[in-house]
Amino acid sequence: MKEYDFVIIGGGAAGFAAALKADELDVKTLMVNRGPIGGTCVNVGCVPTKYLLTALELKKRALMGHYSGLSFTLKEFDFRKLLDGKDELVKKLRREKYEKVLESLENVDYIDGSARFSSNSEIVVNGEKIKFKKALIATGAKPRILTIGGVEDVKDRILTHIEALELEKVPDSVVIIGGRTQALEFAQIFARAGSEATLLQRSMRIMPTAEPELAIELEDILSEEGTNINTSARIKRLERAGEGVRVHAEVGGKEKMFEAQYVFFATGRSPNTHDLGLENTDVKTDEKGFVVVDETLKAGKNIYAAGDVIGEPMLETVAAKEGFTAATNALEEKNVKIDYRIVPKVVFTDPQLVSVGLTDREAQKFTECSCSAVEISNVPKALILGEERGLIKMVVDAKTKEILGVHILAYNAAEMIPEAALIIRNRMTIDEVIDTLHVFPTMSEAIKLAALSFKGDISKMPCCAL
Template sequence: MKNYDFLIVGGGAAGFAAALKANELGVKTLMANRGPIGGTCVNVGCVPTKYLLTALELKRRALFSPYLGLGFSMDEFDFAKLVEGKDKLVETLRKEKYEDVLQSLEHVDYVEGSARFVSENTVEVNGARIGFKKALIATGSRARVLPLKGLEEVRDRVLTHVEALSLKDPPDSVVVIGGRTQALEFAQIFARAGSRVVLLQRSLRIMPDAEPELAIELEDILSEEVEIHTEALPEGLKRGENGVLVEATVGGRKRTFEAEYLFFATGRVPNTENLGLENLGVKTDERGFIVVDRTMKAGENVYAAGDVVGEPMLETVTAREGFIATTNALEGRGIGMDYSVVPKVVFTDPQLASVGLTDREASKARRCLCNTVEFSSVPKARILGEERGLMKMVVDDETERILGVHILAHNAAEIIHEATMIVRNNMALDEVIETLHVFPTMSEAIKLAALSFKGDVSKMPCCAM
């Protein structure tokens, strides 16, 4: 039986962060992985979806020019070729960022196969038993499909993000169930590819955890492309003449929606079945996610990281968890994972980005002030013809420390990084105001938001201070 000092189960972001750290320490390591190397993000997550969203945003901008005297036409739109380009990029990044990286790690071996723990120091992979001293479980998650009545009858018409990214032609119509990040991104992908899209969200508004002003504004904008129904509860599915019938209660009324496909964006399920966790003394919560402490420890000699431990399921968070878990497992440093300053983005057009505390969260512990600035007040937004959107800043009333920044705007994903550094470094309003910003830029909105606490920005000239 082969023996290793460190075992990594999973080959996604958390697993690779762990492998890099273990290799740096010269620890004899085995990575056992089932499925495409690189995990969700590069294969069926961030990379392919943002490729399609970006391309389809260009399509829309070509058809709707904001500039007088400048019109565009679109000579070609071939969705199958677009998907081909997406697949090529995925293959390239998977090879360069994962397969080639793995080959360069001299202390890390790799095996393709399903792993099952048979004892606290033994794992079985492809029928072979392997010994280990410490282990990291980073097996990720998969899409959750609601067990609605009639589901099996229409299985061939059901999509998750995995199947949706394999379509060569856009559907004629899609019903999207969900109203958070994945639901909104795919709803816009489908709509801009030419599908008729209906979105059903059970809560009062889409993105229910986001700042209400921004979520409502985003819903108004997306409603130009997608038919959105909130307070909608799907109850059953039936085979339709050309697809699937979705029976739902919407605002207390019974409704039926028909579409070629049904897309589920209803959360994630951890990949923990058949791992033999009971043989490790590792506990899971009621949803099946592995329970860890602040150091990512799950058992006596076992750590866990990434989607398999639950929210927030973000690529950068996952990688950081993998690094911290491995550092603690192999060096015993006891570092804790900090989730207080995690930037989050919905890559719709416009994008919704946030970092730090919301108005509601901040108000629970202190008296806070909040101001909202419209992007129509930002000269660069007017130049780009991208005036839609808002920025909301949450500030401690006593210290004027900036506690949270929330952005709905074109390219908000790029702007949020400055806000992240502001929140992480406990900066106050005056420190932001006194920092020179380039004019004209979209990120100048952060300075304008800070200035809004000192005066009326609508009555300030460009480059006010």
């Protein structure tokens, strides 16, 4: 029987970060992975969706022609060629960032297959028993489809992000169930590619946990682009409608019916814990099946877990951080904890909705806070780019002036949020941000302008005032 010091189940961001740490420590390690190596992000998540969003954003900008006196030309839009480009990029990154990395690890073996725990010290992989001293569960999660009436009758008309990325052509129409990150990104993808996109969101507004001002403005922008957004919607049942699907819902207390070629479920994710044999270990799961861990990511006596399989926040960067931390704690017997206070979150729509730290509502639960919102049209670089939509909101401790949260709706806002994360990590005050020189003209000046807005009316300040 083969024996390893460390077994990693899963080949995504969390698993690879753990493998790098194990290799660094010269620990005899086995990685077991089922399906395409690299996990969700590179194969059917961040990389392909952002490729499509970026391409469709460029299409939009070319058609709009932001700069007076210049004309833009655009070749005939070919969705199939766009998907081919997406496939090539995924293939390249999977090879360069995962397969080659794995080949370079001297202490890590790899098996393509399914692993199942038979005890706290043994797994079975493809029928072979393997002993281990420590293990990491990093099996990720999969799309969750609501168990509502009629789902079984329209299986061939149902999309998740996985099937949507494999379409041969743009759907004529699609109904998207959900109103958070994935739902909004795909709504814009479909709408800009030429589909009739309808979105049904259960809450009173899209992105219900985001700052209301930003979420409402993003909803207006997406609606203006053509997405039919319906909030306070409760899905009642689905039924076949010829070659499409009919969605029966209650919207704002009224019965409504929507027809489309497909229905897209963006209704959360379920953990890949089925058939792992966790009942043969001391690892526990919650009511939704996610692995329960402590602050050090420990799930059992000698078993750790990281990434989407332990629940929110389900982000690649978080998964990698958790995988590395879990491996550190498991192999070096440490008790490192992750500061989730400074996790940046991004919705890659155009404009992008980003945030880090506390919202106004969250901050008010434990301290007196003050907030200020500045329209992006006050940022000179936004005027240069012709991207004036959006705003930035800063949440500040009223007494200490420490910045507790930064929330931005703006073009390319994802490139701005790391500065805000560092500000919050280092517990900086508005005065310290004001005293920090920023480059002019840049979009990141919005952060300094937001800090300055606590001092006075920024519309009455010249460029580079301080």
